[in-house]
Amino acid sequence: MTEHQATGTPSDRTAPPPLQAAVQPPAAGAAEPASDLSAPRRTFLKTCIGGMTAVSAGTVVYPVASFLRLPATLSESQVVKVPLDSLHEDQALYRDFNGVPLVVVYTGRVPRVYDASCTHLGCLVAWDGGRHRFHCPCHGAVFNDHGEPVSGPVSRPLKVIEASVEDGFLVIA
Numbered sequence: 001m002t003e004h005q006a007t008g009t010p011s012d013r014t015a016p017p018p019l020q021a022a023v024q025p026p027a028a029g030a031a032e033p034a035s036d037l038s039a040p041r042r043t044f045l046k047t048c049i050g051g052m053t054a055v056s057a058g059t060v061v062y063p064v065a066s067f068l069r070l071p072a073t074l075s076e077s078q079v080v081k082v083p084l085d086s087l088h089e090d091q092a093l094y095r096d097f098n099g100v101p102l103v104v105v106y107t108g109r110v111p112r113v114y115d116a117s118c119t120h121l122g123c124l125v126a127w128d129g130g131r132h133r134f135h136c137p138c139h140g141a142v143f144n145d146h147g148e149p150v151s152g153p154v155s156r157p158l159k160v161i162e163a164s165v166e167d168g169f170l171v172i173a
């Protein structure tokens, strides 16, 4: 093999462009190709950052606003009316009063209303009309028909809820 065959002749090769011509800055006044793409990209990034900022602000503001919201005033509170003729001796009626479970019992004298949450850990007590007692299904607490603790892991009575009789209704407000 001759030297010409190994390296080829100069006419066989194409010369690469001069390095300076490839990296020359654009001429003055010529539009930069990168600026055509950067405007939509910038708008997209601004939109993304704005959206993320709004979501982040919402995750902070909403819990704080919920915490600071004032409780419902008494006039906005729910009023529970129980028709007296729906009360039957030795039976209990359960009602919701602004999120508090109430139990109304009528044992032949006057209807009484209690918060039906057990004073131990808050389970709903069940009325036993035959024995005139409330039983808690969670840990076995027993209350008499005046809401006083009889046995079990409780020392506090059921909370008494004020009620009045008006026009044939037991009104809890």
Ligand code: FES
Pocket (backbone or CB within 6 Å): 118, 119, 120, 121, 122, 123, 136, 137, 138, 139, 140, 141, 152, 153, 154
């Ligand atoms: S919650 Fe009622 S006895 Fe424990």
